[in-house]
Amino acid sequence: MVVHLPPQAAPARVRAAPPGPPLWAGPALFRQLVSDRLGMLSGAVSRYGDAVRLTIGPKSLYLFNHPDHAKHVLADNNAGYRKGLGLAEARRVLGDGLLTSHGQVWRDQRRSIQPLFQNKRLAGQDTAVAEETGRLVARLRAHAGRGPVDVAHEMTALTLGVLGRTLLEADLGAYESIGHAFEGVQDQAMFEMVTLGAVPLWLPLPLHLRFRRSRRELHRIADALIAHRIEHPTGGDDLLSRLIASAGQAPGERAARDRLRAELITVLLAGHETTASTLSWAFHLIDRHPGVRERLREEAVSVLGDRPPTVADLPRLTYTTMVLEEVMRLYPPVWALTRVAVTGDEVGGYRVPAGADVLISPYTLHRHPGWWREPERFDPERFAPEARSDRPRYAYIPFGAGPRFCVGSHLGMMEAVFVLASVARELRLTGLPGRPAVPEAMLSLRVRGGLPMTVSLL
Template sequence: MTTSAPLPPMPPGHWLLGHLPERASDPLGLYLKSRERLGDVVRYRMGYVFVEQLTHPDHVKHVLADANARYTKGTVFDKTRPLVGNGLLTAEGDFWKRQRRLAQPAFHRERLAALGTMMTDTISETLQAWEPSVSGGRPLPVFQEMMKLTLTVAVRALFGVDVGEHTRTVGEAFTTALEVTNERIISPLPYLPWLYRLPTRKNRAFRRAVDTLDAIVRGIISQRRAKGAGAAGGDLLGMLMEASDADTGDCFDDAQLRDEVMTLLLAGHETTATSLAWTFHLLEQHPEVEARLYEEVDAALGGRVPTVADLPKLRYVGCVFEEAMRLYPPIWAIPRVPQEDDEVGGYRIPKGDIVILVPYVTHRHPDFWPEPERFDPTRFLPENSKDRPRWAYLPFGGGQRQCIGNNFAMMEAQLALAMVAQRFRLRGVPGVPVEPEPHVSLRPKGPMPMHVERREETARVRARTA
């Protein structure tokens, strides 16, 4: 596409480094203030690389849906290939379409419902392990706890509960590999595969972790293949092993199964853990929201363990989680690279630049979110959201490449929030600030320590002080 449109406006920057210093020190502030001052299309110079920021819902839709054929994911995702291979996260073109078509049936709501009991059993185990913190009054590292919980759920969802002997090993190895991968992604260095083969301490740790994961995953796949048809199991790995294309008969080979398992482990735990941690932080700051959440959970469940069938009755619980993801979207920035010149919002987007969609900013766009910094879960009640543009909210991305596990994440989050609310109230530690850290996901900085109270004890304290 040829266009004579002007380039987007650019904020002042360093003569040599451009906007790299601001990007390194406060990317959220840079992107938010640039939209406020310059509008919905902004250009940056990051050293020798040019970046266009798009934040209006119409522009997001253009890149992810209307003109998605003009855009690729770019080289930043290549930094995840040593861990996830050529799975759904990194694949492009016809190969990606084939893999998505094969995997999609495993993530239909009806099939995911079978995983509900596994989720609630895992959450119950986690909450039981919190009891010493309750009785001892010790703060709990909530972000770390959510990471452990969601990784355990992801492992059991993929492999089934009968691989308990592998759960801890997989969890430790994957955590090591993920931390190194995160550091590589946020590094300003380009993707240079030879750098990852150097015998540095972190590269060696990464290689050991991936070798451990490969041995376990390939071993489980081989065992199930050896048992023959019908032995794949009802977990996600089993569903993927049984998947086949109705038209071509294609199915996943062992190498692709391995890559999809790694991709689902990567995508299936950190983002949900991050959003749950932010949810507990926001609830602690807004007691009126917390009280309404308790009221709904108590009325809907009456003290029993929730099931997937209860989720429609836990509507406000879902709204709380969605509003937390609005303020702190787990995937806070989405990069794309135009393969030809494009025009967006009246501005030229040059071929080969990096286009960055910023949900953190789009979710605060004042044209679509009144009082955007206010935590208000009622925004997501059907009567309040029916007129909002679809592309004003994208915690799971959008278009063809919307996260395949969005239903899985929402189911897990609603069950976890409801079960925590039944038993506990989490309170922040005085004097310990909670700040966002724009990592690959929008993590809280540090472990987010919080005190854990039993809800009945909280109620008695409030009654005495009323």
């Protein structure tokens, strides 16, 4: 039976700082930050509770792991925080895009693109999503009996195809280097985060050189997409056209170019990375649970028959949706929501000083034993309609929360449901013996080194 913790009442006395490892543990924490970020966070909340201060060198990281904490930081007092670790370092290439900007800049950006994600418009995109899903299934089918295929790579190709068609009205298949370029950017962002920016970028380290190549490649791709749209306007209300129009309001040609690049590169990253990661983890977990795989196939055959999925099928693909929700519980696409306190605050009875780094981790929150029975076990039944009512809203935040809730969540879920149902209906993906799927906590929670699987026809 799940032990439900009561909402935390305001304490009579505000304590100065949460408990945490002693200062002399800093070197060990630093090694974990470099090599095992998820283990570091999980170990901290397991030992010290729902509020922990982790001190590493000159920095103290305030980790909060209660639904009330998440609600306060991400929603109730969201204006008291701005984006923090990881995304701050990613600003080198993302600039002030939607992921990294804050204040009025962020509000203007969000207002500009919000209409493109309204349910009515997304409903008209189901044909494009279904067609890209059909191409994915055909590619996987061609691998049947021919050795392993990297499912993570295929999911990236799929999500870029969907992104190009549904939001940008562009063919992103011509830019095969996008995935590798974003890997270089994420590696650099994580390196700068764990080294606290102490290693100068001008040093000719292999990582730095790769980052520079990746940044140049992303700039090249963004500039090419922008130039093509300017030369060949669609006359439609696509996201790329909106970004071009919005950037034209920036003062000066250079500022307009930089802003447009930043916003487009952010869309390219956020629009494919999280859904690709979720689908990769989904196929890994489905392979390990044959009963789930069979039930997925039964539902897909019953609801879809032999036709492509449509938006009208989503309410009937209930078990498929439950599976995806449980995948995102165990492996949330964004494993850490980092913030910096703009002014002093109080969270969970502890004082948070201005300028402090604050972290809400969906990865640890989704495995909190107070809200989830056997939290390490994969069980889609947790998300059956009758099982949801007694769970706090902020115990499950795979798309973030508050005003910065993921704007593309509905498109991502439609895409993932279509893919899972279509693949389960026709194919079986099997992991390689002795090749475990290891989570890699970058800007998203991806599978380290890819996900090779063999394909069998059903």
